[in-house]
Amino acid sequence: MNEFHLINEFLKPTLYExxxxxxxxxxxxxxxxxxxxxxxxxxxxSLVSGVHFPENVAGNDLADKALMVNLSDLAAMGATPAWVxxxxxxxxxxxxxxxxxSQQFHKRLSEYQLxxxxxxxxxxxxxxxxxxxxxxxxxKALLRSGAQVGDDIxxxxxxxxxxxxxxxxxxxxxxxxLLHDAFYRPKPQLALGQSLLDYANSCIDISDGLLADLSHxxxxxxVGAKLHYESIPVHxxxxxxxxxxxxxxxxxxxxYQLCFTVPKASQAIMLKHVQEKCITPIGTIxxxxxxxxxxxxxxxxxxxxxxxxxx
Amino acid sequence: MNEFHLINEFLKPTLYExxxxxxxxxxxxxxxxxxxxxxxxxxxxSLVSGVHFPENVAGNDLADKALMVNLSDLAAMGATPAWVxxxxxxxxxxxxxxxxxSQQFHKRLSEYQLxxxxxxxxxxxxxxxxxxxxxxxxxKALLRSGAQVGDDIxxxxxxxxxxxxxxxxxxxxxxxxLLHDAFYRPKPQLALGQSLLDYANSCIDISDGLLADLSHxxxxxxVGAKLHYESIPVHxxxxxxxxxxxxxxxxxxxxYQLCFTVPKASQAIMLKHVQEKCITPIGTIxxxxxxxxxxxxxxxxxxxxxxxxxx
Numbered sequence: 228m229n230e231f232h233l234i235n236e237f238l239k240p241t242l243y244e245x246x247x248x249x250x251x252x253x254x255x256x257x258x259x260x261x262x263x264x265x266x267x268x269x270x271x272x273s274l275v276s277g278v279h280f281p282e283n284v285a286g287n288d289l290a291d292k293a294l295m296v297n298l299s300d301l302a303a304m305g306a307t308p309a310w311v312x313x314x315x316x317x318x319x320x321x322x323x324x325x326x327x328x329s330q331q332f333h334k335r336l337s338e339y340q341l342x343x344x345x346x347x348x349x350x351x352x353x354x355x356x357x358x359x360x361x362x363x364x365x366x367k368a369l370l371r372s373g374a375q376v377g378d379d380i381x382x383x384x385x386x387x388x389x390x391x392x393x394x395x396x397x398x399x400x401x402x403x404x405l406l407h408d409a410f411y412r413p414k415p416q417l418a419l420g421q422s423l424l425d426y427a428n429s430c431i432d433i434s435d436g437l438l439a440d441l442s443h444x445x446x447x448x449x450v451g452a453k454l455h456y457e458s459i460p461v462h463x464x465x466x467x468x469x470x471x472x473x474x475x476x477x478x479x480x481x482x483y484q485l486c487f488t489v490p491k492a493s494q495a496i497m498l499k500h501v502q503e504k505c506i507t508p509i510g511t512i513x514x515x516x517x518x519x520x521x522x523x524x525x526x527x528x529x530x531x532x533x534x535x536x537x538x
Numbered sequence: 539m540n541e542f543h544l545i546n547e548f549l550k551p552t553l554y555e556x557x558x559x560x561x562x563x564x565x566x567x568x569x570x571x572x573x574x575x576x577x578x579x580x581x582x583x584s585l586v587s588g589v590h591f592p593e594n595v596a597g598n599d600l601a602d603k604a605l606m607v608n609l610s611d612l613a614a615m616g617a618t619p620a621w622v623x624x625x626x627x628x629x630x631x632x633x634x635x636x637x638x639x640s641q642q643f644h645k646r647l648s649e650y651q652l653x654x655x656x657x658x659x660x661x662x663x664x665x666x667x668x669x670x671x672x673x674x675x676x677x678k679a680l681l682r683s684g685a686q687v688g689d690d691i692x693x694x695x696x697x698x699x700x701x702x703x704x705x706x707x708x709x710x711x712x713x714x715x716l717l718h719d720a721f722y723r724p725k726p727q728l729a730l731g732q733s734l735l736d737y738a739n740s741c742i743d744i745s746d747g748l749l750a751d752l753s754h755x756x757x758x759x760x761v762g763a764k765l766h767y768e769s770i771p772v773h774x775x776x777x778x779x780x781x782x783x784x785x786x787x788x789x790x791x792x793x794y795q796l797c798f799t800v801p802k803a804s805q806a807i808m809l810k811h812v813q814e815k816c817i818t819p820i821g822t823i824x825x826x827x828x829x830x831x832x833x834x835x836x837x838x839x840x841x842x843x844x845x846x847x848x849x
Contacts, residue, residue, distance in 0.1 A: 231754075249577065253758070254682050255614040255743060256581035258674065261572040266560065269655070270567035271669065273625040275662035303566040314584040314625070314667040344580070345669075351586035352663040356625040358582065358656075363569065371565050432566060443542075447564070 230348050233320070237329035238313065238346040242337040245309065248344055257344040259310060265362035270300035276353035286328030288411040289355060294335050296434070297357040298415035299483040303432035305369040305424040306361035308417065310344045311336065316351035339417075369423055369430035369487065374448035378428050378488035378512040381497065383416050384505055385462040386437060386484065387476030391469075405464065413483035419504055423487055426496060430487035435480040442518055444488065454510035456522045477520075488512055541659050544631070548640035549624065549657040553648040556620065559655055568655040570621060576673035581611035587664035597639030599722040600666060605646050607745070608668040609726035610794040614743035616680040616735040617672035619728065621655045622647065627662035650728075680734055680741035680798065685759035689739050689799035689823040692808065694727050695816055697748060697795065698776040698787030716775065724794035730815055734798055737807065741798035746791040753829060755799065765821035767833045788831075799823055 239252045250258035261267050274293050276282045284292075294311070301308045317325075336343060341359075392410035395403065416432070423430060429448055431440045437459070445452055461476040469475055489497050500506065513519075520528045550563045561569035572578050585604050587593045595603075605622070612619045628636075647654060652670075703721035706714065727743070734741060740759055742751045748770070756763055772787040780786055800808050811817065824830075831839045 250679070250681070255611040255741075256579045256617065256670075256672075258615075258679060259578040259580065261578055263574050267570040267572055267578065268567045269570065269623065271623045271625050271656050271658050271667075273627065273658050273660045273662075273667070275627055275660050278661050300566040304569075306567065312580065312582045312669060314582050316584065316586055316665060345582050347582050347584050347667070349584045349586050349665075350589050351584075351665055354627060354660075354662055354665070356582075356584070356658070356667045358623060358669050359567075361567075368561070368569060370561070430566075 233325070233348045234346050237325050238343060238348070240333070241342055242333045243340055243342055245340070245342045247309065248342050251342060251344045252346055257312075259344065262362060264365060266365055268301060268304050268306040268361045268363050269358060270297060271356060271358040272297050272300065273354060273356040282353065286324040286326070287331035290328045290332035291335060292411045293355045293357050294332065295413050295415050296483060297359040298339065298417060299413065299432040299434070301359050301361040302416045302420035303369060303430050303485060304361075304363065305367065305420040305430070306363045307421065308339060308341055308359055308361040310360040311341050312345035312358045313343060314347045314349070314356040316349050316354045318351070318353055364424075367424045369420060369427055371429055371431050371444045371447040374429040374444050374450050374488040374512050375490060376450055376512055376514045377491055379491060379494055379497065379508050380441070380452060380454070380486065380488050380510040380512060381506045381508050382433070382437060382460060382484055382486045383419055384482065384484040385460045386433070386482050387465040387472060387479060388462040389413055389481035389483070390479035391465055391475070393481055410481060413481070415483060416485045419485055419506070422504070423485075426493045427487040427489050430485055433480060433482045433484050433486055436478045437486060438477050438518060439480070441486050444486070445516070445518060448512075449516075451513040451516045452510055452518050453513050454518070454520045456520050456528055458507060458509045460507040544636070544659045545657050548636050549654060549659070551644070552653055553644045554651060554653055556651070556653045558620065559653050562653060562655045563657055568623075570655065573673060575676060577676055579612060579615050579617040579672045579674050580669060581608060582667060582669040583608050583611065584665060584667040593664065597635040597637070598642035601639045601643035602646060603722045604666045604668050605643065606724050606726050607794060608670040609650065609728060610724065610743040610745070612670050612672045613727045613731035614680060614741050614796055615672075615674065616678065616731040616741070617674045618732060619650060619652055619670055619672040621671040622652050623656035623669045624654060625658045625660070625667040627660050627665045629662070629664055675735075678735045680731060680738055682740055682742050682755045682758040685740035685755050685761050685799040685823050686801060687761055687823055687825045688802055690802060690805055690808065690819050691752070691763060691765065691797065691799050691821040691823060692817045693744070693748060693771060693795055693797045693820050694730055695793065695795040696771045696773040697744070697793050698783060698790060699773040700724055700792035700794070701790035702776055702779070702786070704792055721792060724792070726794060727796045730796055730817070733815070737804045738798040738800050741796055744791060744793045744795050744797055747789045748797060749788050749829060750791070752797050755797070756827070756829060759823075760827075762824040762827040763821055763829050764824050765829070765831045767831050767839055769818060769820045771818040771820075
């Protein structure tokens with residue numbers, strides 16, 4: 228079984244064919260058409276065995292995790308996804324694993340109306356790198372650098388469960404379905420991101436922890452923030468399992484929810500959507516630099532651990 | 539040193555900024571503009587430590603090899619390169635290595651008028667995945683599937699040295715400069731590829747060996763080929779080192795020269811360019827399927843080993 232057979236058997240057969248793909252997998256490169264009134268948006272992200280997921284990961288789990296994590300980056304820009312490319316490193320050829328992986332991957336592509344347009348399979352320690360490609364209107368995007376003093380800060384969903392799952396999955400091999408799916412199947416907030424294009428000044432997806440990722444917005448926008456500790460939305464299961472659940476939720480990543488800032492002028496529109504879109508106001512952008520977290524009595528709370536360190 | 543510091547220090551500072559890059563490294567995704575009269579061309583390729591290069595590879599060598607190999611895929615389509623994205627897996631942080639890698643990478647980008655628009659650095663066994671992005675006119679491309687019966691088959695350059703270098707480099711750690719550079723600095727045939735857009739019916743770059751790669755053209759085009767054994771251009775250094783140099787050159791890859799087919803009607807134009815572009819006619823496309831290699835007496839020669847097997 229060589230690379231070309233693997234690509235032909237597992238990557239090339241697609242369930243969903245897009246009209247903007249002139250030439251997909253199978254030549255030296257893919258040929259694609261970007262709509263004239265759109266900008267191309269692209270993002271690349273890798274997951275490495277033993278670092279981002281356990282070595283005995285199931286094929287369908289890795290397929291979901293890799294795709295969802297990458298789509299989340301497009302969600303954070305407000306983009307509409309279109310194409311995917313993949314570099315897969317496999318330590319050996321395991322037919323059952325490859326089948327589970329590719330079936331799940333193609334199923335998800337079809338669900339999201341995406342097409343895999345390029346693939347490379349190499350022998351090597353297990354890892355997967357995806358690049359996702361999407362479109363944005365010419366004059367709109369959600370950037371990290373747009374936060375303005377006085378903006379309200381929001382976060383989508385409920386935080387903390389995915390990373391708890393990672394600790395469980397890696398450390399104990401536990402298979403609690405809710406935890407397992409929180410880690411392997413975070414739902415990329417594509418519809419929310421797109422709906423924010425008209426309102427939000429800045430946006431990021433939470434991969435390394437709310438504090439760490441919000442800090443990227445603050446740095447890029449040259450502003451500060453004040454967060455209300457008790458308003459941070461923590462997953463109830465986490466609350467039931469841990470004493471310091473809220474601190475854990477603030478400082479641990481993998482949730483792939485969106486954190487974004489919206490001018491006060493749009494507060495009424497946002498608050499109308501709080502329930503429907505499952506978003507929570509958690510604080511305000513300040514002129515003073517730095518990230519201050521206040522409890523309900525106005526007392527500053529600080530944490531040592533501010534997010535995932537990659538090295 | 540975390541991922542963000544590495545990206546900010548080594549990947550973000552660019553020597554060459556393109557006007558079609560609206561937003562490069564530093565947000566959740568890059569924002570890019572494809573010219574209205576062009577198609578987007580993209581290709582992704584990985585190099586893995588211990589498989590594609592020795593584990594003790596120098597940073598500047600890996601930078602060159604990864605970029606050249608990927609640009610070769612664009613050359614084989616006749617495309618003009620524009621942007622690059624990178625996923626780098628590093629077992630640890632080695633500042634001197636990273637400096638050598640990034641300085642060489644940015645130098646090459648500048649030479650080729652490319653911009654790095656996305657980067658991901660993860661902890662993991664050493665590997666590098668690049669995606670290259672380029673442009674093609676709306677109605678032109680060099681595909682594998684266009685070879686026609688009667689086409690002349692050409693190959694650029696002189697074959698065999700790069701793989702010989704790989705065997706030396708991996709097995710003995712030898713540092714003969716000519717061999718070393720043949721392996722780490724294959725020159726992507728971009729100008730040749732672009733000049734072939736008006737003439738060639740099909741094209742591929744030689745990564746796995748001439749026989750293996752030409753076979754991809756034959757399969758995609760549903761034709762066969764007859765090659766003239768003595769006409770295969772073999773590097774003189776290889777001829778001086780090996781008895782079966784020509785067989786070795788046919789069945790070993792890593793040269794990243796172009797193999798392409800041109801209709802007889804353009805033979806005169808091609809032959810005029812044989813010297814200037816360093817291309818050699820090596821055979822003819824046939825109706826009968828399969829790949830026949832004849833020596834000067836018309837005797838069929840066959841080889842067992844037809845190219846690099848990836849698994």
